[in-house]
Amino acid sequence: MSNLNVGIIGTGIFATDTHLPTINKLSNVTPTACFNRTKAKAEVFATKANIPAESVYDSLDSIFEAKDIDFIDALLPVQYNLDAVKLAIKNNKPMVMEKPIAANMDQAREIVKLSRESSLPIGVLENWSFRSAIKILKNEILPQIGDVVSFTYSSTGPFNDDNKYINTSWRVNPEHIGGYLSDGGVHQLALLTDVLGEVSTVSALTKQLRKESGDVDVLFSTMKLDDGAIGTFTYGSAFGATEKSLKFTIFGTNGSAIYDFSPSLSKPTITYQTGASGQTSSGPKVIEVDEIDTFVAEFENFAAAVVSGNKDDVVVKPEHAFHHLAIVAAALESADKDGANVKVEKI
Ligand SMILES: NC(=O)c1ccc[n+]([C@@H]2O[C@H](COP(=O)([O-])OP(=O)(O)OC[C@H]3O[C@@H](n4cnc5c(N)ncnc54)[C@H](OP(=O)(O)O)[C@@H]3O)[C@@H](O)[C@H]2O)c1
Structure with missing residues (x-):
């Protein structure tokens, strides 16, 4: 694969x-330029990245205009993702941006619209979509446990x-909706929906436990998926002392599966059993999941899309990431209405 020069914005x-x-770690991508609002920080970054001083740009416009950059990697506070997408399209420069896709649904809608109108590869860096466990659950486990009827997802x-x-x-004064609930929540929702499909409606309650979070930081919810399955989604890392726990249980008409990727485990596991009742159970079987480096995987995917020039090669497209933010938006709206059932916006 030919070498690609990447310009990094937000160092x-x-x-x-x-x-x-x-x-x-990538054999075909080289950091060759950067920009940061505070230039001194970009200069320190450039030294670490072996980027020459003349390739530390003074403005967002000028780095997007540079001819010798093949794509932009954007790590800005996400309320600026829309401005960056506009510059990418104006300058015909492929771009990946950090998650969540945007700070709010108006911006997210605009990003999806602009990317749909353009032929440029544009991606959102939701690395959790590259977890090996997603493929194992979808391809190996779900076909064995019958129709999925329910789930519990708890982080x-x-x-x-x-x-x-x-x-x-x-992050202290978040413009992005729900603060940490969208910042980290979109990762959890990418995993949940990549395995089970899109969410249709949400009923949620939220709380703010920590002033440092700048917004609500705990979410308890029930959800209905497009295919009718029902479940719960719980998310929050703001509690007092407790073991960090990440567990996704899927119930089918012919069995069940538990994906446990709590950090205390030496390896994530998928424990599953098949059978239409307790009496006919196969007994639990355990798969140890060998996770890949999901950051490398997402960059390899985007680099391949830049080389092919085909935006459809991007795994996490803006419309995909839109859904994850839309679930958070619906949950926040529901919580504002004391847990009323709210439809998730589709695009
Ligand atoms: N995928 C993941 O697991 C993961 C994990 C962490 C972060 N992220 C994402 O990575 C991105 C950066 O996060 P971070 O933790 O690195 O935050 P950070 O350290 O605050 O970096 C943000 C950078 O953006 C710059 N910036 C601030 N306001 C700007 C503006 N108005 N215009 C242009 N640049 C501006 C800041 O420049 P100054 O130096 O001037 O302040 C800073 O260098 C976020 O989008 C975040 O969601 C993703």
Whole structure:
């Protein structure tokens, strides 16, 4: 595959700690330019990334206009994703952006519209969609457990005083809906919906436990999927001392599966059993999941789409990511109405 030059915009914590090491693992992508609102930070990043000083740009416009950059990697506070998408399309520059797709549904709708009208590869970096467990659950387990009728999805954990992201100003005063509920929640919802399909309606209650969250930070909900399955979705990492627990249970007419990817486990597991009743159970079988580096996988996917020039090769397209934010938006609206049932916007 030919070499691709990437320009990185927003050289903050995640660009430095995760995107740069990830890009450095790819054989065909080289960081060659960057931009940050505070230029001094971009200069430090450039040194770490071996980007020449003359390729540290002074403005968003100028980095998008640069001819020798094959695609842009955007890690901005997400309320600026729409501006970046507009510049990408104006300059015919493929772009991936960090999740959630946007700060609110108006911006998300506009991003989907613009990307649909353009032939450019545009992607959202929802790396959880690349988890190996999704393929195992969909291809190996679901066909064995009959029709999916119900699920419980629970991601709960303690508040972390030493969370490195907690003092970033755009998280302290979030413009993105639901603060951490959309920031991290879209990852959980990508996994849930990639396995089971889209959500139709939501009834939710929320709470704010920590002033540091800047918004509500705990969500308890019931959901109905498009295919009629019903379930619960619980999300929050703002509790007092507790073991971090990530567990997704799927109930079918002929069995069930539990995907447990709690960090305390040495490896994530899928435990499943088949049979139409307790008496006819196959007994539990356990699969240990060998997870891949989902950050590498998402960049490899986008790089391949840039090379092919085919936007359909992008796995997490804007409309896909739109659904995850739309579920959060519906849950927040429901919580504002004391748990009323709210339809999830479709696009
Ligand atoms: N996929 C994941 O697991 C994951 C994990 C963490 C973060 N993320 C995503 O990565 C992105 C960056 O997060 P982060 O934790 O790295 O935050 P961060 O450290 O605050 O970085 C954000 C960067 O954007 C810049 N910025 C702020 N306002 C701007 C503006 N108006 N115009 C242009 N640039 C501006 C900041 O520049 P200054 O230096 O001037 O403040 C900063 O360098 C977010 O979209 C976040 O959702 C994803």
